[in-house]
Amino acid sequence: MPFAVYLLGLAVFAQGTSEFMLSGLVPGIARDLHVSIPAAGLLTSAFAVGMVVGAPLMAVLSLRWPRRNALLAFLVTFLLVHVVGAVSTSYDVLLATRVVAALANAGFLAVAMATALGMVAPNAKGRATSVLLGGVTMACVAGVPAGAVLGEVWGWRSAFWAVAAALLPAIVAVLKSVPAAGDSGTVEEDRPSNAARPEAARPSARAELRSLRRPRLLVMLVLGALVNGATFCTFTYLAPLLTGVTGLGSAWMPAMLALFGLGSFAGVTVSGRIxxxxxxxxxxxxxxxxxxxxxxxxxxxxxxxxxxxxxxxxGTLSFAVGSTLISQALYAATGAPTLGGASATAALNVGAAAGPWLGGIAIGAGLGYRSPLWVSALLVIAALLLAGVAALAGRRSLPRRGRGGRGQPGRTRTHMT
Structure with missing residues (x-):
């Protein structure tokens, strides 16, 4: 696995810390900005909505940029909006910064996936995906609990400042270690300029969009959205659940968030191997x-x-299943290296937006802090039912080893059986 792929995972870690750290900061934000717990939880949904919109939009806008330049632009934008969020005293402004940060994060992740997949063998998409998602899970293991500690000791704003500081080495790492990759994902050190390349060699949004219409890919994306929705439905309200129902003190929250992160890291590790x-x-x-x-x-x-x-x-099961679904979606999107990653990012964040929203509705209806857990169970059951319907319809939805054999999943034919 090229070292640059791990550095992309480092940048994903810094951004993932921002995305997930709100689960440990929700109570403090609600108190400081005088909003309800569900309203503070919607900051997570706002980020996810921005990711859903931003993934395809930013991917299309940056399709013809040199990939290293695109990655740097998205990281710098992400840093700046965290500075604005850290000094804001308005819930509305904070909400807006979450959306803009999500747009930048979505663009980065879409381009990072295309860059990483362009660096590895065609039959190693699962491993490359697990490295990038490993950055997300390490955010759960280290970044999110650290954010919770900062929020407990110095207030939630300190966590935003910490994310901005953590992005600085990520920016340097991308600048120094990611190849000056062009539209095709190959190193362009010996090419004069992007403009000098033949028109046919440039990526086409229309051609990539045509590749995204495959039924198998669409089913995989919906399944990924449902599973991720279940994950975020509970994860967003994990702190109030553990303090209000389990009876743990707030001092336990960093450890519990780290425990979930360790599970998620174990999940993507298993997924990367299998x-x-x-x-x-x-x-x-x-x-x-x-x-x-x-x-x-x-x-x-x-x-x-x-x-x-x-x-x-x-945490282990959620990320093992979710990352496997996403890697299989990327196998199905071989004709759309950039928009395929954008679609996977969007699918994950459709779930990340819907999950906290549905959990908030359940809590707001007076069903208590256990209710997001039941909503999570129902979302995964819906995914199982969809997989069953697709199987009965004969669609190629769930992957299976075929004549391509071990180590050649890109040639495997998959069926719902």
Whole structure:
């Protein structure tokens, strides 16, 4: 795996910290800005909505930029809006900064996926995806708990300043280590300029959009959105759940968030090892276990020991299944290297927007802080039902090893059986 791919994962870590850290800062933001817990939780949804809109939009706008320049532009924008958020005293301004940050993050992740996949062998998409998503999970392990500690000691604004500071080495790393890749993803050190390239060699948004119409790809994206929605539905309200239902003190929140992050890191690690060769087995086993785990968590949330175990287990299952679905979507989008990554990013964040929104509705309806867990279970059940319907319809939705054999998943034919 090229070292530059790991550096892209480092940049994803810094941005992922910003995306996820609100789960530990929701109570403090609500108190400081005089809004309700669900309203503060909507800051996560706002970020996700910006990611949904921004992924395809930023991918199209940056399609003909040199990739390193695009990555740097998105990172600098992300840093600046965090400075604005850190000094803001208005909920509306903070909400707006989350949307702009999401647009920049979406553009970065779409271009980073295309860059990373262009650096690896065609049969290593699962491993490359797991490295990038590993940056997200490391944000859960280290960045999010650190943000929670900063929020507890110095207030939630200090976490925003910390993210801005963490982006500086990421910017330097991208500048120094990512090749000056052009539109095709190849190093352009020996090419005079982008303008000198033949028109036919330049990427076409129309051609990539045509590649996104494959039924298998669309099913994979919807499944990924549902699973990620389930993950974020509970994760966004994890702090109020653990303090209000489990009975843990706020001082426990950094450790519990880190535990979820360790589980998610374990999940993408497992996915990276298996998704390229045995994805069906992982999806079937994980897909069945995931809603059962959410339901068990809802029933046992009042027991601290059970909560400790299930926070880790559900983090593992959620990211193992989710990252496998996304890697399979990327295999199905071989004709759209940039917009395929953008579509995967958008799908993840459709779920990340819908999950907290649905969880907030359940809490606002008076169903208590256990209710997001039940919503999470229902979202995964919906994904299983969709997979079953697609199977009955004979669509190629879930991947299966075919004659391509081990190590050649890009040639594997997949069916819903």
């Amino acid at each position: 998704a390229d060769v045995r994805p069906v087995r992982l999806l079937v086993i994980g897909g069945v276990a995931l809603p059962l785990g959410w339901a068990l968590f809802a029933l046992a949330a009042g027991n601290p020991a059970a909560a400790f175990v299930l926070v880790f287990v559900q």
